[in-house]
Amino acid sequence: MSGNETEKAGGVEPAGSNPIDDLVRWANSHGAYLNDDVEVYHSPEFGISLRVKPLQQKNIPSVPAATVESSDELATPPPTSDSPTSLPPHSRIVSCPFSLSLSYLNALSTFPSLPSHSPSFPASFLTTQQPKVIGCFFLIQQYLLGSASHWAPYIRSLPQPDEPLKLATPLYYPEEARRWLGGTNLPAAIEQREGMWRGEFEGGMGVLEGSEGMEGMEGLKGKWTWELYKWASTIFSSRSFVSKLIPDEVYGDVLDQPIEGYASWREKIAEEGPYPVLFPLLDIANHDAKARVEWFVNAQGPVKDFSIITDGEIGAGEQVFNNYAPKGNTELLMGYGFFIPGNDDVAIELKCPSEKKRKIWEAQKHGYKATGGGSEKWIFHVRSRPYPAREGDNKIEEFRVFEEGLIDTLAVLVANEREEEFLEENPEYSVESNLETSLYNFMGMNALCALSVLLAQLRSAKERICYGESDLGEPATQFEVVAQQYRSGQLATLDAAIEALHAHLETLKIKHDTEDYTIAEWPQSPIIDVHSAFFYLEANHPTVWNVVARAMVSEDAVKDYLCISHDADMSEHMSAKDLSAMNYSFGNLMDKGWGVAMLCIWTWCVLMVHHSENNDLSDGLDVWLEDVLQFHSTTPSFDSDPETTAAMTLITTRTLAAWPADYPIQSAARRRVNRMYPAVIPGDDKDADFARKMMSLAVRIVRGSMFESRISMKGTGPLLTQEVIFVPRMKDEEGA
Helix, strand or coil: CCHHHHHHCCCCCCCCCCHHHHHHHHHHHCCCEECCCEEEEEECCCEEEEEECCCCCCCCCCCCHHHCCCCCCCCCCCCCCCCCCEECCCCEEEEEEHHHCEEHHHHHCCCCCCCCCCCCCCHHHHCCCCHHHHHHHHHHHHHHHHHHCCCHHHHHHCCCCCCHHHHCCHHHCCHHHHHHHCCCCHHHHHHHHHHHHHHHHHHHHHHHHCCCCCCCCHHHCCCCCHHHHHHHHHHHHHHCEEHHHCCHHHHHHHHHCCECCECCHHHHHHHHCCCEEECCCHHHCCECCCCCEEEEEECCCCCCEEEEEECCCEECCCECCECCCCCCHHHHHHHHCCCCCCCCEEEEEEECCCHHHHHHHHHCCCCCCCECCCCCEEEEEEECCCCCCCCCCCCCHHHHHECCCHHHHHHHHHCCHHHHHHHHHCCCCCCCCCHHHHCCCCCHHHHHHHHHHHHHHHHHHHHHHHHHCCCCCCCCCHHHHHHHHHHHHHHHHHHHHHHHHHHHHHCCECCCCCCCCCCCCCCCCCEEEHHHHHHHHHHHCHHHHHHHHHHHCCCHHHHHHHCCCCCCCCCCCCCCCHHHHHCCCHHHHHHCCCHHHHHHHHHHHHHHHHCECCCCCCHHHHHHHHHHHHHHHHCCCCCCCHHHHHHHHHHHHHHHHCCCCCCCECHHHHHHHHHHCCCCCCCCCHHHHHHHHHHHHHHHHHHHHCCCCCECCCCCCCCECCCEEECCCCCCCCCC
16 A cells, blocks of 8 residues: 555555455454354445355465455455355354444543553543544544554554545435435435534534643644544444443443442443444444344453354355344435345324324324434334234234334324324224224224325325436436435335325225215215215205205306306206216316315305204214314314305305205304304304305315325326315224
8 A cells, every 4th residue: 555545544554465354363363253164355236245255166276465456355265175065053253352342432441341542532522522422533533543543454444534435325425416315315314414413523623622631642633624523423323333232241340330420330321322332343244134143242251242143044155244123225325325125215204283292192002102303203114115013903904114103193193182082091092003993983084184194295205306306317426326226216115105005095985886875874985075975965965956056057157167168058956967968077177176166065065954954964974074063163273265265155155045945054053153163254144144154164174174186197197186075984883
């Protein structure tokens, strides 16, 4: 290695011809272990890796280590007659003594088994900074010490600060490559991590620069840089293990000695931890979520160490993997700089709107906790691979791509007062685990609202990725290729989740060709749409339907809006199916954006019937209307919709003028509504005032109950508007 190369590596002078060979020799000399049948090699896909030595033909000479020109081209070991055909199960692959580990604990110079081997940091720094920050500054110190560092061979084997292709995480992506990540989960994660690390670095530097007692580190002044701190943080995030692996025996008697502010070091470490720890040589093993390995801690004897042991057989020439535990590609790429095809995930962030809902969520007894910002937000994931089933859960199989707790959390967020009260009294009830039954009982509207919000979140996430950058072209660099593949994985994950959710919800909609609109239990399905709403009205309340249908086609302005011919012949009675013969159909309604208004008109009609002396609505409709009446009397959560209200006014005014005499409004109902909605739309005419209040309420109900506003049809056609509304059918206790 040239002098310039030596300087680039932090002044760590090579002790031999190959940094990996030097690492293995150094580690072995300090008690580390590498299985005789395992070797370190360079994988084109994974970089420096471990593998079982391949079968060798006899008498083929090996390449001497001194002739290797590149540090990435490692020497091939001499062939032996007893080369293994495989590594048997329960083989110890690699071990690292705790005394060789590198972490915050070394910087403390407190534990005899974990010395610093270098000048101490000022007490003011060690007592004010977080363990992770101290660990990073300690790693920078060892890098700057060069060959004088005890860990010099290890640090030389690591990706260096000026080797972004080897460090590989998105924090090292140039701006052009980051554009490929636009709309995915990563830009926010990059910004958050860079901000956090910069804050750590600036806080630590502020203390270091103002500290006395930097004996032995005078020559390092001015060399502590943000780039080195980012490098050290990346090394810890991509290679470290947790401090919980360190047994009490390594800490020794010091563990129970008092420390300022704590009864003992044990208490301090428990409160501060866990923190990251580097294990030289052992950290070479790459990740595979399917790898069957065991982490073994030996706390006895003169050499206390940490080992990776294989649970299964590994064939000759095959790579030996570690298993970091299940992680999605976002975490893998952000923390380790790689991803696994088909292991994609998308983060869904949910914000908690109130303290009451947070308490309801925390009281639920479902055995899971989401990550996120405490009471402010929760973060769940959607994966390309299903999450494993828990014993006893009844989750819909297609919904296992959603992280456990996501639907239950949404159920809390969208719950009205009645639903909140039920969840408070029954913290063990899980909408998510009982979704099939929840959709048809008193929690039906809540379950559908939760799925509606989830579908909207998924579609919004997809739109952000699709429209975040429209002029990316073709990837030109390694980083851009990785970013494109990650981006494609997120889109595929969202598409699959949207399709699974949409396909299930389609089964809950009314089937127009088989639905019986006259039965008392109508609707048989949890969801109704514009078509079925008016078919029901015609089948059960023909005089109301006749009045509202004539009103719809009587106004020339409305005819124009609905694409109805001005010459349309109006009959005394008009069937919902007759409308299509007059150049009018529900498809026209939806294409022209009138689906919401039509649902509002229908909801207004059933509200008027519900409050009349001839209330013969189906049981399901009665229960639903009472529920939404109660909800909207206390929760003004939906914005006004002047455009829809104006469009409705033409029709409701004409309908009210001809309102059928067999549906007179009850005086008691009028008084009740006036108490619930005082002076919403004051007027002298009591019937007209009541009708206008019902119109305002209908708009709020529909706006609060809409399930979908856009459904993408098969093929490449445009998105069509199809609003549907929640009307869960109430089942009896036996589920009939």
